Amino acid sequence: MIEFKQVSYNHPDGTNALNNINLKIKKNSITAIVGNNGAGKTTLVKHINGLLKPSKGEVIIENNSTKKSSVAELSRNVGMVFQNANHQLFADTVKNEILFGLKNFGFDQDYIDKRYELMTNLFDLRKYEEISPLKLSGGEKKKVCLASVLAWNPEILILDEPTVGQDELQKNILFEFINTLHSNNKTIIVISHDIEFLWRLQPNIITMSDGRIIEINSPEKIFTDKELINKVGLIPPQIIKIFNGLGIEKDIPINLEDACKRIQGLMEE
Numbered sequence: 476m477i478e479f480k481q482v483s484y485n486h487p488d489g490t491n492a493l494n495n496i497n498l499k500i501k502k503n504s505i506t507a508i509v510g511n512n513g514a515g516k517t518t519l520v521k522h523i524n525g526l527l528k529p530s531k532g533e534v535i536i537e538n539n540s541t542k543k544s545s546v547a548e549l550s551r552n553v554g555m556v557f558q559n560a561n562h563q564l565f566a567d568t569v570k571n572e573i574l575f576g577l578k579n580f581g582f583d584q585d586y587i588d589k590r591y592e593l594m595t596n597l598f599d600l601r602k603y604e605e606i607s608p609l610k611l612s613g614g615e616k617k618k619v620c621l622a623s624v625l626a627w628n629p630e631i632l633i634l635d636e637p638t639v640g641q642d643e644l645q646k647n648i649l650f651e652f653i654n655t656l657h658s659n660n661k662t663i664i665v666i667s668h669d670i671e672f673l674w675r676l677q678p679n680i681i682t683m684s685d686g687r688i689i690e691i692n693s694p695e696k697i698f699t700d701k702e703l704i705n706k707v708g709l710i711p712p713q714i715i716k717i718f719n720g721l722g723i724e725k726d727i728p729i730n731l732e733d734a735c736k737r738i739q740g741l742m743e744e
């Protein structure tokens with residue numbers, strides 16, 4: 476369980492980025508955080524792996540306050556893939572990038588070899604292992620970032636805007652991947668503006684604005700609340716627009732196959 480208790484955060488220049496955040500995120504859940512640019516989403520997740528510590532209040536991860544743990548200790552359990560791959564990548568080769576966390580956390584060589592093989596196969600990165608990660612395309616860089624974080628198998632995975640710059644195929648892979656991690660009991664937190672991706676994923680959604688949490692609810696509840704989505708700068712997914720247009724506000728299908736069946740049913744009525 477991740478818990479925020481009355482957390483406020485001011486950046487060193489005085490900018491208030493979080494304002495009295497109270498939040499519980501259950502183990503083995505999928506959560507999305509949405510909201511306008513500058514709402515405080517990235518600042519919030521940086522409190523989970525201890526990169527930032529609250530100015531007021533407390534963040535508790537599995538019964539431990541982040542105030543009492545180092546980033547290194549927290550990172551073992553909380554993996555974070557940053558929005559901008561260029562800010563995360565630093566090693567001279569893809570291989571060293573993926574091995575860094577594994578070596579740093581002191582795993583034994585057998586485990587390191589096993590995880591390295593698994594990650595490079597999963598993300599199809601073996602062919603790049605001796606290349607500088609900075610020479611790869613945007614989508615490939617993102618894969619290296621994912622591989623290097625997932626390599627040490629953290630219990631909590633945070634993805635900041637993971638679908639930006641990814642094509643549909645890569646988004647499908649990411650989608651499957653998040654679901655696989657979820658079925659392996661991991662806790663996943665995704666920051667995203669990608670409404671269609673979120674509709675498919677059906678996470679719990681936290682809406683933020685101006686450093687505050689506005690509402691936490693299901694995708695259907697959030698995306699059919701016109702006032703709310705206006706406030707947090709979102710538009711509803713296409714499928715909701717279509718069904719709202721047909722006068723349907725509830726039990727909106729998640730995928731196109733179900734949508735077609737429902738529309739067919741309506742036509743036959």
Ligand SMILES: Nc1ncnc2c1ncn2[C@@H]1O[C@H](COP(=O)(O)OP(=O)(O)O)[C@@H](O)[C@H]1O
Binds near residue numbers: 487490491492515519
């Ligand atoms: N390093 C920083 N120094 C000062 N202000 C910052 C810094 N990083 C972010 N901010 C400010 O904090 C607020 C929240 O930013 P951020 O968490 O990055 O929002 P989001 O991820 O929702 O776009 C914004 O007003 C932003 O300008």
Ligand SMILES: [Mg+2]
Binds near residue numbers: 516517518558635
């Ligand atoms: Mg951000």
